[in-house]
Amino acid sequence: MPRHFIELFDLEPGEVRSLLDLALDLKRRGDRGGLRAPRLAGRILALVFDKPSMRTRISFEAAIAHLGGSAVYMTGKDVGLGVREPLVDFARVASQYVDAIAIRTFSQGLVSELARHAEVPVINALTDSDHPCQAMSDLLTIRESIGRLEGVTLAFVGDGNNVARSLAVACALSGMNFVLACPDGYAFPDDFRRRFSSRFPGVSLVESHDPASAVAKADVVYTDVWCSMGQEDQAEERRSRFEPFRVDLPLMARARPNAIFLHCLPAHRGEEVTVEVIDGPQSLIVPQAANRLHFQKALLLHLLGGDIG
Numbered sequence: 001m002p003r004h005f006i007e008l009f010d011l012e013p014g015e016v017r018s019l020l021d022l023a024l025d026l027k028r029r030g031d032r033g034g035l036r037a038p039r040l041a042g043r044i045l046a047l048v049f050d051k052p053s054m055r056t057r058i059s060f061e062a063a064i065a066h067l068g069g070s071a072v073y074m075t076g077k078d079v080g081l082g083v084r085e086p087l088v089d090f091a092r093v094a095s096q097y098v099d100a101i102a103i104r105t106f107s108q109g110l111v112s113e114l115a116r117h118a119e120v121p122v123i124n125a126l127t128d129s130d131h132p133c134q135a136m137s138d139l140l141t142i143r144e145s146i147g148r149l150e151g152v153t154l155a156f157v158g159d160g161n162n163v164a165r166s167l168a169v170a171c172a173l174s175g176m177n178f179v180l181a182c183p184d185g186y187a188f189p190d191d192f193r194r195r196f197s198s199r200f201p202g203v204s205l206v207e208s209h210d211p212a213s214a215v216a217k218a219d220v221v222y223t224d225v226w227c228s229m230g231q232e233d234q235a236e237e238r239r240s241r242f243e244p245f246r247v248d249l250p251l252m253a254r255a256r257p258n259a260i261f262l263h264c265l266p267a268h269r270g271e272e273v274t275v276e277v278i279d280g281p282q283s284l285i286v287p288q289a290a291n292r293l294h295f296q297k298a299l300l301l302h303l304l305g306g307d308i309g
C-alpha cells in the first residue's frame, strides 16, 4: 500500500514534527551551498490540476527537479478524467508510468477514490475542503519566524474554507491554538467540527463573528480570499458579507505586538487585506510562499522513500 498525503487528519503529531524537521534541514542545506543531491533521480511526479495554480504547480515542479526527478503536468480536461477516462483506469494506468500523483481538484472524495486505486502515493494539492500542503508549509514559516509552534495562537480572519480547515487541523497537531473569525454562515461545516472533536477531544475549535476579539491573543493573523475557486457565482454576496472581516492596520494593532501576517496567496489587495498590511513589515507572504518548495521536497522524500543522506 503506498503512503498518501490526502488530509491532515491522517497525520500524527510526530509525523508533522519530522516532516518539518526534514523540510528545515533541506532548506538549510540548499541555502548553504545550493546542494541539490539527486535523491529522487529518475522519479516522476504527475501533476493533475482541475483548477489554476501558480505556487503549488511551480513549487512541486521545482521540488522534484531539485531532487533529481521530473514532473509531468496535465489538466483533468487533458486526461478527460471522469469523462473520457474512468478514474479507476487513470489511477491504475498512471501508476505504471509515474512514481507519485499530485492532484488539485474540486471534490475531496475524488482524491480519496484516486488514492484507493493508485499504486503510487497520491498528494492532495488542494480540494474544495482541504489544502494540506499549504498548512504544513505554513507551520514551517511559523516555526521559523516565532521559534516554536506549541502554545502559538493563529487567528484566521475570513472564510472557513479549505485553507482554514487544514490550518485548524495543523494547529491541533502541533499544540497551537486556532481561532476562526468569520461572518455567520461561513464557519466550519458540522461534519468537519464533528471529525475535529472526535480526532482531538479536548481541543477547542473557537469560532467568532467578531474579528477584533478573535485576534486579541493572536501571534499569527491569517487570511485568504473571500471567494475561493469554484465559488465565483457567489462573489458579490460574499464581498458584502465579508466586508467587516478585512485585515487592516487597526485590526493588526489588536493582535499581539510582534504578530505576523500570513496569506496563502493569491491575494486581493483592498478586499480581504489592505495594502498597508500585506506589503507592510508584519507580512511574511514571500518567505511563506517560498516554504511551499521546502515542505514539498520533504514530502516527496517522505512519500517516495528517498535517501535523506
Ligand code: CP
Pocket (backbone or CB within 6 Å): 052, 053, 054, 055, 056, 057, 126, 134, 264, 265, 266
Ligand atoms: N497558495 C496556493 O496554493 O497558490 P496557488 O493556487 O497559486 O497554487
Ligand code: NVA
Pocket (backbone or CB within 6 Å): 126, 161, 162, 163, 224, 225, 227, 228, 229, 264, 265, 266
Ligand atoms: N481558498 C483558496 C485557496 C487558494 C490557494 C481557493 O480555494 O481558491
